[in-house]
Amino acid sequence: MCIYTHSTHSEIQQMRGGVRAIIHKTPCIQLLVFISLVIIIAFLALITNTSNNLSFFSPWSWTPSSSFSFSDSDNRSPPPRPPVKPEMTALYPTFTNPKMQKAVTNLVEELNEISVLRSGKERDKKVETIEAGLSKARALIKDAIIKSRYSPPSIEDLDYVPQGEIYLNSYVFQRSYMLMENMFKIYVYEEGEPPLFHDGPSKDIYSTEGIFLGLIESSKRFRTYDPNQAHVYFLPFSVVMILHHLFDPVVRDKAVLERVIGDYVRIVSTKYPYWNTSLGADHFMLSCHDWGPRATWYEHHLYFTSMRVLCNANTSEFFNPRKDISFPEINLKVGNITGLTTTSSSNRTILAFFAGKSHGLIRPSLFQHWKDKDDDIKVFENMPENYSFSYKEMMERSKFCLCPSGYEVASPRVVEAIYAECVPVLISEDYVLPFSDVLDWDKFTVRVSVKELGELKTILTRIGDDEYEALRGRVRQVQRHFVVNDPPKRYDVFNMMIHSLWLRRLNLRINA
Numbered sequence: 001m002c003i004y005t006h007s008t009h010s011e012i013q014q015m016r017g018g019v020r021a022i023i024h025k026t027p028c029i030q031l032l033v034f035i036s037l038v039i040i041i042a043f044l045a046l047i048t049n050t051s052n053n054l055s056f057f058s059p060w061s062w063t064p065s066s067s068f069s070f071s072d073s074d075n076r077s078p079p080p081r082p083p084v085k086p087e088m089t090a091l092y093p094t095f096t097n098p099k100m101q102k103a104v105t106n107l108v109e110e111l112n113e114i115s116v117l118r119s120g121k122e123r124d125k126k127v128e129t130i131e132a133g134l135s136k137a138r139a140l141i142k143d144a145i146i147k148s149r150y151s152p153p154s155i156e157d158l159d160y161v162p163q164g165e166i167y168l169n170s171y172v173f174q175r176s177y178m179l180m181e182n183m184f185k186i187y188v189y190e191e192g193e194p195p196l197f198h199d200g201p202s203k204d205i206y207s208t209e210g211i212f213l214g215l216i217e218s219s220k221r222f223r224t225y226d227p228n229q230a231h232v233y234f235l236p237f238s239v240v241m242i243l244h245h246l247f248d249p250v251v252r253d254k255a256v257l258e259r260v261i262g263d264y265v266r267i268v269s270t271k272y273p274y275w276n277t278s279l280g281a282d283h284f285m286l287s288c289h290d291w292g293p294r295a296t297w298y299e300h301h302l303y304f305t306s307m308r309v310l311c312n313a314n315t316s317e318f319f320n321p322r323k324d325i326s327f328p329e330i331n332l333k334v335g336n337i338t339g340l341t342t343t344s345s346s347n348r349t350i351l352a353f354f355a356g357k358s359h360g361l362i363r364p365s366l367f368q369h370w371k372d373k374d375d376d377i378k379v380f381e382n383m384p385e386n387y388s389f390s391y392k393e394m395m396e397r398s399k400f401c402l403c404p405s406g407y408e409v410a411s412p413r414v415v416e417a418i419y420a421e422c423v424p425v426l427i428s429e430d431y432v433l434p435f436s437d438v439l440d441w442d443k444f445t446v447r448v449s450v451k452e453l454g455e456l457k458t459i460l461t462r463i464g465d466d467e468y469e470a471l472r473g474r475v476r477q478v479q480r481h482f483v484v485n486d487p488p489k490r491y492d493v494f495n496m497m498i499h500s501l502w503l504r505r506l507n508l509r510i511n512a
Contacts, residue, residue, distance in 0.1 A: 103304075196241050202335045207330060208332075213286060215486065227274055235283055235284070243257075284308065285302065285309065311328070313326035337486060351376035353398035353402065396421075400460055
């Protein structure tokens with residue numbers, strides 16, 4: 001039993017002096033004091049690191065931002081951008097939905113338990129080697145950011161040198177891209193059989209899912225067959241193919257996604273150590289199906305922790321730009337990837353054009369304001385029969401192409417407009433645009449909010465000829481980053497997606 005009494009200041013000083021003398025003379029007590037201090041410091045760090053509910057000895061950590069800052073370093077005020085709510089970038093957000101909140105709580109508890117178990121163990125040497133290389137890359141990119149504030153040295157490249165206003169910081173982008181080409185390695189799990197795995201659609205609106213799954217698997221530059229050399233691990237399932245082959249449109253049992261994807265994660269996490277090492281943080285999946293985000297929910301680590309390459313990059317549905325990658329939706333109607341872009345034409349007599357179904361929350365408002373209302377703004381639900389021009393020709397004759405979100409935030413019209421050198425008019429909410437770590441979308445597109453749709457013509461006609469030609473010139477320049485090639489070409493859409501993945505991996509530190 002301890003009895004506490006009040007002491008004067010001088011008495012306290014004498015007591016402190018006596019305690020110091022005892023500690024100095026007794027090595028065992030010195031050791032106990034040292035261990036106590038270490039425990040106290042660790043505890044303080046643990047309780048102060050609560051922003052994402054990650055423990056002091058977390059198996060991994062993320063940097064605060066979505067990526068390295070690629071923005072220009074001069075004093076120009078950037079144009080306003082749609083804000084990303086802070087709770088959308090929290091790794092484990094707080095939900096009002098009890099089911100989702102329970103999933104988060106369970107993940108945090110698991111993370112803390114594993115953190116405690118690993119705290120006294122020696123770090124994995126193979127992981128340390130990978131992290132050391134990434135640490136050097138981070139340092140080189142940060143050095144490029146500093147140099148870009150002054151007069152950065154030119155980097156010679158026979159293929160292409162990024163420059164111009166379409167980039168947030170062309171010098172830093174080029175430095176990062178070249179490091180990616182030299183270092184980045186992807187391991188593709190070989191488990192699973194086509195058509196649900198290692199296969200996907202190569203035409204129509206979900207074509208990019210199959211094409212890019214195939215390009216990753218066939219990549220000689222990025223694919224490694226040694227998982228210990230990999231920076232990220234690819235789960236090669238196709239949401240489109242799972243739904244096509246196993247989903248019954250009458251029964252509508254979405255649990256088929258849970259069974260297939262959940263079983264696959266269990267197989268690879270049991271057979272290999274890599275998923276368990278990072279709790280899936282350095283693993284990624286790819287999907288352009290509307291249900292791509294939903295498909296990952298059934299495996300909670302995949303939903304909250306892994307990197308997800310998604311066309312449906314909707315922050316209101318918990319797309320997290322801190323770790324997830326927005327990928328452009330490209331509608332290859334017959335699977336042909338030749339002749340995608342249009343030869344420049346100055347004969348653009350139509351102010352603005354859109355043709356598509358009136359679905360979702362935004363398009364009905366567009367139709368209400370502009371369908372059959374103005375000769376300069378052509379808005380169709382279906383292209384009229386026997387019309388003078390085809391859909392593609394209408395884009396090529398229009399100055400601006402309207403790109404409203406439909407059921408989902410992404411629209412293939414954004415890329416179609418870029419191919420046609422038609423300035424995209426972005427009408428969406430909560431949409432994280434593809435490659436926005438690198439590209440300054442405000443330099444080659446026009447943003448119009450839903451509440452501004454009634455003023456659409458005024459907004460577009462206010463853009464003068466010189467400003468419009470500058471916009472269209474930048475659309476022409478940015479085409480190379482959205483073109484599909486097989487085999488891929490440097491800086492094309494495949495390599496831009498890989499670069500987005502590379503940036504997310506740089507943001508992640510594995511502490512195994």
